[in-house]
Amino acid sequence: MNKRVVITGIGVVSPIGIGKEEYVRALKEGKSGVGPITLFDASQLPTRIAAEIKDFDPHRVIKGMKILEKTDDRGVLLANCATTFAIEDLKLDLDKGKSKRKKD
Secondary structure, eight states: OOOOOOOOOOOOETTEEESSSHHHHHHHTTOOEEEEOOOOTTTTTSSOOOOOOOOOOOOHTTTTOOOOHOOOOOOHHHHHHHHHHHHHHHHOOOOOOOOOOOOO
């Protein structure tokens, strides 16, 4: 079964870089995102290393979005930032698609 896929924008939030440029630079430099766990106490776990996304501040990326008021779930914020980056990379103007219908 052959299916086509179109990549329209890239949004990267990863352990080696946040944003496409930083990520690509880290890849070219052979950087590793693996290191000691710092986001929580892992002292009682059998493994104390992981690939954490460090220095993540969703306020730098998703400015003014209501999602920041609604959740502090890290996974939701990471996904939202990656989506924001992908939309920026696509150079998509979300305002152009807004409906001009009257709201009741």
